[in-house]
Amino acid sequence: xxxxxxxxxxxxxxxxxxxxxxxxxxxxxxxxxxxxxxxxxxxxxxxxxxxxxxxxxxxxxxxxxxxxxxxxxxxxxxxxxxxxxxxxxxxxxxxxxxxxxxxxxxxxxxxxxxxxxxxxxxxxxxxxxxxxxxxxxxxxxxxxxxxxxxxxxxxxxxxxxxxxxxxxxxxxxxxxxxxxxxxxxxxxxxxxxxxxxxxxxxxxxxxxxxxxxxxxxxxxxxxxxxxxxxxxxxxxxxxxxxxxxxxxxxxxxxxxxxxxxxxxxxxxxxxxxxxxxxxxxxxxxxxxxxxxxxxxxxxxxxxxxxxxxxxxxxxxxxxxxxxxxxxxxxxxxx
Amino acid sequence: xxxxxxxxxxxxxxxxxxxxxxxxxxxxxxxxxxxxxxxxxxxxxxxxxxxxxxxxxxxxxxxxxxxxxxxxxxxxxxxxxxxxxxxxxxxxxxxxxxxxxxxxxxxxxxxxxxxxxxxxxxxxxxxxxxxxxxxxxxxxxxxxxxxxxxxxxxxxxxxxxxxxxxxxxxxxxxxxxxxxxxxxxxxxxxxxxxxxxxxxxxxxxxxxxxxxxxxxxxxxxxxxxxxxxxxxxxxxxxxxxxxxxxxxxxxxxxxxxxxxxxxxxxxxxxxxxxxxxxxxxxxxxxxxxxxxxxxxxxxxxxxxxxxxxxxxxxxxxxxxxxxxxx
Ligand SMILES: Cc1ncc(C[n+]2csc(CCOP(=O)(O)OP(=O)(O)O)c2C)c(N)n1
Ligand SMILES: [Mg+2]
Numbered sequence: 001x002x003x004x005x006x007x008x009x010x011x012x013x014x015x016x017x018x019x020x021x022x023x024x025x026x027x028x029x030x031x032x033x034x035x036x037x038x039x040x041x042x043x044x045x046x047x048x049x050x051x052x053x054x055x056x057x058x059x060x061x062x063x064x065x066x067x068x069x070x071x072x073x074x075x076x077x078x079x080x081x082x083x084x085x086x087x088x089x090x091x092x093x094x095x096x097x098x099x100x101x102x103x104x105x106x107x108x109x110x111x112x113x114x115x116x117x118x119x120x121x122x123x124x125x126x127x128x129x130x131x132x133x134x135x136x137x138x139x140x141x142x143x144x145x146x147x148x149x150x151x152x153x154x155x156x157x158x159x160x161x162x163x164x165x166x167x168x169x170x171x172x173x174x175x176x177x178x179x180x181x182x183x184x185x186x187x188x189x190x191x192x193x194x195x196x197x198x199x200x201x202x203x204x205x206x207x208x209x210x211x212x213x214x215x216x217x218x219x220x221x222x223x224x225x226x227x228x229x230x231x232x233x234x235x236x237x238x239x240x241x242x243x244x245x246x247x248x249x250x251x252x253x254x255x256x257x258x259x260x261x262x263x264x265x266x267x268x269x270x271x272x273x274x275x276x277x278x279x280x281x282x283x284x285x286x287x288x289x290x291x292x293x294x295x296x297x298x299x300x301x302x303x304x305x306x307x308x309x310x311x312x313x314x315x316x317x318x319x320x321x322x323x324x325x326x327x328x329x330x331x332x333x334x
Numbered sequence: 335x336x337x338x339x340x341x342x343x344x345x346x347x348x349x350x351x352x353x354x355x356x357x358x359x360x361x362x363x364x365x366x367x368x369x370x371x372x373x374x375x376x377x378x379x380x381x382x383x384x385x386x387x388x389x390x391x392x393x394x395x396x397x398x399x400x401x402x403x404x405x406x407x408x409x410x411x412x413x414x415x416x417x418x419x420x421x422x423x424x425x426x427x428x429x430x431x432x433x434x435x436x437x438x439x440x441x442x443x444x445x446x447x448x449x450x451x452x453x454x455x456x457x458x459x460x461x462x463x464x465x466x467x468x469x470x471x472x473x474x475x476x477x478x479x480x481x482x483x484x485x486x487x488x489x490x491x492x493x494x495x496x497x498x499x500x501x502x503x504x505x506x507x508x509x510x511x512x513x514x515x516x517x518x519x520x521x522x523x524x525x526x527x528x529x530x531x532x533x534x535x536x537x538x539x540x541x542x543x544x545x546x547x548x549x550x551x552x553x554x555x556x557x558x559x560x561x562x563x564x565x566x567x568x569x570x571x572x573x574x575x576x577x578x579x580x581x582x583x584x585x586x587x588x589x590x591x592x593x594x595x596x597x598x599x600x601x602x603x604x605x606x607x608x609x610x611x612x613x614x615x616x617x618x619x620x621x622x623x624x625x626x627x628x629x630x631x632x633x634x635x636x637x638x639x640x641x642x643x644x645x646x647x648x649x650x651x652x653x654x655x656x657x658x659x660x
Contacts, residue, residue, distance in 0.1 A: 091440070092440040092442065093442075095439070100439070102439035102443055104442050104443050109403075109407075110443065111432070118398070120396040120400045121403035121427075124403020125406060126403075127403070131359070151395060151399065154393035154397075156393060157393065158400060318475055318476055320436075320444065323498065326494075326498070327498045328498060331528030331570070
């Protein structure tokens with residue numbers, strides 16, 4: 001990989017971290033409402049995997065922890081922030097919020113609150129890619145907890161049976177809210193769970209973005225070349241609570257958190273690039289400043305200054321707002 | 335005109351829409367090689383191949399989700415669920431996903447699916463095969479719900495449902511698949527919205543949909559023998575409801591009865607009576623009556639089943655009550 005790209009990736013991850021932390025602050029200021037799930041600590045997974053897809057062509061779908069996936073897939077960060085602020089300029093026009101970022105122009109097909117629901121939707125996106133005869137694929141990011149839903153098993157079966165071009169990315173951060181994986185799941189290695197469906201799978205370190213990119217490239221190639229679905233598991237850790245109300249103390253130790261903090265994906269990559277003389281500490285400092293400024297003076301500013309949706313538009317988007325009377329009618333009674 | 339059975343009309347709509355648009359596919363349990371439990375897709379697997387007529391595993395929630403996902407990428411799947419009872423397993427993808435994706439994406443993503451399913455009681459199928467459930471979908475924003483009363487409507491409305499950009503719940507009826515009717519041989523469409531006054535009358539308005547509409551028509555014949563002129567409305571669309579047609583009819587007849595095969599609680603009848611009260615209370619000359627199923631799981635024994643489900647005599651007697659004749 002070229003030095004310029006490595007620098008760009010480091011900057012992106014720094015950006016994503018700052019973006020999420022800025023969301024935290026905005027939430028504390030009551031600028032953002034609802035449930036807010038931050039991605040801090042897991043950046044290498046979405047950044048690395050989505051670096052390797054054809055952005056804007058391949059379909060991407062995920063759960064509620066979706067800001068970073070949306071932005072990396074191509075959704076403008078300004079619009080994602082404006083969505084969190086409940087503004088008309090938001091990705092979903094202020095109708096979705098944090099958990100429901102959509103950007104179909106980037107082929108980012110949404111964040112969903114129902115744990116496990118994106119599995120079949122992803123398979124459907126993949127079915128459409130295959131049906132149309134393109135070599136586009138669908139990429140579905142979900143957590144470890146989602147694999148205990150019926151949709152996981154039902155979808156793995158169909159995806160395999162029909163050789164659908166779908167990549168399932170399991171972000172195993174070892175907890176579903178406060179339930180540690182071994183307390184909910186009989187087989188803790190998630191990649192082993194798809195064997196029963198004859199799906200190729202593997203498990204990797206999710207903190208090292210180079211590892212993520214290598215593994216993702218192979219998995220994507222498998223899927224794109226028509227060999228059927230692939231299930232890739234990354235071991236990772238969320239640094240913050242599950243959502244804003246969760247303080248983590250009830251279910252995990254400070255030691256464990258410190259252990260994973262040492263394997264922070266941004267620190268790991270920064271150290272690697274400094275060592276390889278791709279960047280200097282001063283470069284990184286400058287990057288951090290730049291990113292902060294951009295988020296503050298462009299992205300947050302845009303969100304702050306954007307208008308809220310009009311109350312008159314409450315009933316927009318429920319059904320097609322410009323339906324074809326040939327199909328819809330209404331029927332006229334004489 | 336050609337006489338078609340209800341199931342043949344549905345089959346024809348599939349056939350025409352599959353021929354018209356390559357983005358149309360059909361999916362469901364045993365719809366392909368077998369041709370569907372009620373033959374509604376028979377022969378289509380042979381004609382269009384397994385790429386377009388997809389036999390699915392018994393995974394209602396997820397294969398419905400697959401259809402929804404495909405629709406988000408431009409396809410128009412017709413999803414069959416063998417019985418509306420099994421649609422309960424698909425409520426997550428139907429109600430939490432399909433119904434809400436347009437809204438929560440700010441109108442940027444749509445889900446043009448049709449979910450077809452037979453709802454209603456048939457002959458001694460017992461509690462787990464006799465659900466009606468129209469009200470579950472009727473109370474969900476973001477869905478359309480339609481219920482064709484016969485072959486003509488079934489064919490024309492299914493074609494419209496496929497072309498419409500919203501998720502459509504298309505509720506058929508197990509008792510109606512063999513009902514026959516003359517249908518135009520040339521292509522035609524029936525709109526998804528609007529109730530229809532199928533029989534004009536002056537003394538009382540009888541309101542029903544699919545099977546309960548059939549009961550209303552039979553009751554209207556019986557009432558005619560008593561010199562009572564009943565106007566019969568087929569609701570056709572349960573979501574959105576056509577308040578205007580209901581109001582105009584009740585303002586003319588001043589009396590109203592609603593028939594449904596569901597249990598009464600929180601049901602279609604309750605909604606229609608509310609509309610009448612809100613929109614034309616002062617036009618009423620008599621208390622409205624609801625005809626509905628007993629509040630019990632549908633029993634197996636034929637006599638009990640019969641007692642649990644309304645028939646045309648119940649509608650007739652209910653109408654006499656509204657008329658003050660009993
Ligand atoms: C169907 C459903 N059940 C329960 C919840 C509540 N819930 C939200 S997130 C979550 C944990 C999911 O954990 P995991 O899949 O590992 O994802 P993570 O949050 O760790 O990224 C639960 C139980 C939900 N949103 N949807
Ligand atoms: Mg988890």
